[in-house]
Amino acid sequence: MTGLTAAVATLGITAGLAGCGAESGSDTVTLKMVAADYGDSPANSTQKYWDKVSADFESKNPGIRVDVDVRSWSEVDAHVAALVKKGEAPDIAQIGAYADYAAQGKLYSADDLLSIPVQADFLPALSEAGELRRVQYGMPFASSTRLLFYNKDLFAKAGVTGTPQSWTELAADARKLKAAGVKYPFALPLGREEAPAETLMWLLSGGDGYTDNVGTYTLDSDQNIKTFKWLRDDLVGKGLTGPTAPGELDRQDAFDAFSRGEVGMLNGHPTLMKQAEKQGVEYGMVPLPGVNGKAKATLGVADWMMGFKENGHKEEIGKFLDFVYDDENVLDFSERYDILPVTSSASDAMADEPEYKHLREFLEELPDSELYPVGKTSWAQVSASIKKEIGKAVRPGGDPAEILQELQNEAVAAESAE
Known part of the structure; x- marks a missing residue:
């Protein structure tokens, strides 16, 4: 896929994406996120997945709102690059590469954002692939083998x-x-x-x-x-x-x-x-x-989650990403798009469940797969x-x-x- 291994549907940009994270109330922080679309039609656009995850998160964290702008794979990386160039980086991006932004000092490290249990749950090979100069900046989000x-x-x-x-x-x-x-x-x-x-x-x-x-x-x-x-x-x-x-x-x-x-x-x-x-x-x-x-x-392919420093929402980004990597959400995404999970706990759960039998052959190949050299800028x-x-x-x-x-x-x- 590579990686990893993705399809298309293009949606309009959410109003107010530019700038330093809109406030919807004096005590409310709005996180702006740009994400890639894994669906193959508007009917199964990944926008629907993120809308559900965001709503569930907001119900448990009333001081944080999350606006997610889903873009097709043909444009999402270039779109994020253009925002960063204009000084309008999103708080979170889920795209194909992280190393350039990490090398420029624009990203929080995974240590900055994630709780220890969540960070430790990533499959080791994927965590290592997310490192630049031995510091993890890229958090694997979705993976596949061939x-x-x-x-x-x-x-x-x-x-x-x-x-x-x-x-x-x-x-x-x-x-x-x-x-x-x-x-x-x-x-x-x-x-x-x-x-x-x-x-x-x-x-x-x-x-x-x-x-x-x-x-x-x-x-x-x-x-x-x-x-x-x-x-x-x-x-x-x-x-x-x-x-x-x-x-x-x-x-x-x-x-x-x-x-x-x-x-x-x-x-x-x-x-x-x-x-x-x-x-x-x-x-x-x-x-x-x-x-x-x-x-x-x-071949193993992983797509990446990253948190940008520009708007200074480290705590809120971390809370949301901890929620994103909950097993229930990881498995829901895997089931919707036939994508392999990136955490050990979700991988173990998938291996034990009959409904994921069709993915087991791919799952078995993942630990020994070889990824692109994504840690190189x-x-x-x-x-x-x-x-x-x-x-x-x-x-x-x-x-x-x-x-x-x-x-x-x-x-x-x-x-x-x-």
Whole structure:
């Protein structure tokens, strides 16, 4: 997703968002919050979730009001950046990245805001990913992992038995699907929408990733180059990725094609389950195979909550966020949007409840998943470059070594500028 792993609905900005937090009464503090929308239509917009949470919180905390402005993922990060630039930061933002704001000294730390039990309840890997220079500023809000989805009916039609356990088997299954007339034997969305996620999944599958064990960028490692040469030659070059060039295929377009029964295999996150089920697609899910067996890890994606210092509402922000991370609210959000919880207590509750059975495979992958290097302020720039360039590495005549070396050089330059 990445991360993590999100959809759209755009609502108008709440009046009075600008400034230092409107007062609705002499003893009342109004918190302004901007949040991302996880719904796929106005009917299930995340605005409804936040309206309920805010109302419940306000009933227990009469001196605090919370106004939440929900924005689509296509605009929410840029919207918050514009507010911050104008000196009109919200009190709280729930968006895709926190590191730039933390590096500029604009955020409260998690220690400043959260009670000890709430902060200690975050899954350790997610807490660590929320750190800049060993201080946690990003509080994970939603998470997801990725699995390989496959269409059971298309597999049966093509005579594919079992599921792929290695790259060789995956390519062989894709060839059978192509021979059976499947439009997208393996959908490879390297378009701008989620290219960093698809890329990292394959790099992990190939045995490496974006960074090494000490956090140094390794985009142009020998193993990463081999991975993209295999994708270019053995999948794209053999016509196994469908009629749309991977660099022009966005994730949602690939998901839509899967839900129409046009895709044999693709990497997906939990929200694809509901979309496919609505269209009557019988699917299965397995971990993405590695070169010769199980992949090094799967991709983990987290979205982030943060509190801005600008309006000085530390105590009120902390009270609200403690309430937001109550198990009941965390599980309600997970159930509405098929998103994995970010706390240990909610994860344990989910694992024990039959109604969350469909998410268990994703949940089991989360503790050992690898996230984007979101603690680097350079990551936003590197991610943008990957979205723009990585599709070129697998097109006919593309040079994975050249593209990955260019990305590595940009990453190193961005890192040195931090």
